[in-house]
Amino acid sequence: MVDIREEQTQEAVAKRSDFIIKTDALNLYYGDFQALIDINMDMKQNKVTALIGPSGCGKSTFLRTINRMNDLIEGVRIEGSIKLRGDSIYDPKLDVAELRKNVGMVFQRPNPFPLSIYDNVAYGPRIHGIKNKKKLDEIVEQSLRYAVLWDEVKDRLNTSALGLSGGQQQRLVIARVLAVEPEVILMDEPASALDPISTSKLEELIIELKSKYSIVIVTHNMQQAARVSDDTGFFLNGRLVEFDQTDKIFTNPAKKETDDYISGRFG
């Protein structure tokens, strides 16, 4: 006789594994101020999840919970759960440095180190103990190739990263993140300081990267969210108002607030 519980369990496991990050009743407070209210959001593996919403609605705060960047801010308190592949991100036993290696982050302004292009990419692997020059060379080349920057910089690897254009610097920062082999890449308005051509290269790169990584991106640019993401979450006043497939959010949202926001009636 088939054990239904066993079947259900296997089905549940298969379903769970589609999701890389799951949050359950997540609340976050800055002192007395509640910035995130009861966020339940399951993000899929090898997909791009976009977070949209007006300024101050909690997008960056939410993004930072995924690699515990909020830990660095005094007075932050978190309730509820957030899991990466089923393991609690806020487990006191968790190695935060390991988490941040696994969940890399790209910020609004490109922030290369004042080092050579090569040393920027080799930085993380070196910290994680890789000393062998040949191995480092391989990692640097592969990461720059994945970040679609190799052809532009291969003849100047030992020159300063600060000499690159803003768009190149942002792709270098992505290469630096890729060099430590993360599973998830968080991006907080990564194109906001870039010109249209660099932005479009970055968007192409994001779409390419999802074959290997899971990406969560905060953006103010709704066309960008529509172009690059598979799923979109709309935040308002600390709540996740609606979370669905990007096509659905932009063509037939379920909630009036989402419709008002995407059609430019507020925000």
Ligand SMILES: Nc1ncnc2c1ncn2[C@@H]1O[C@H](COP(=O)(O)OP(=O)(O)OP(=O)(O)O)[C@@H](O)[C@H]1O
């Ligand atoms: N370090 C902090 N201390 C206190 N309050 C904060 C802190 N950081 C953010 N907040 C508040 O939390 C709320 C959410 O901010 P957050 O930066 O997450 O919003 P956002 O949607 O990313 O905004 P934006 O699109 O402008 O970047 C805002 O009211 C903000 O003022």
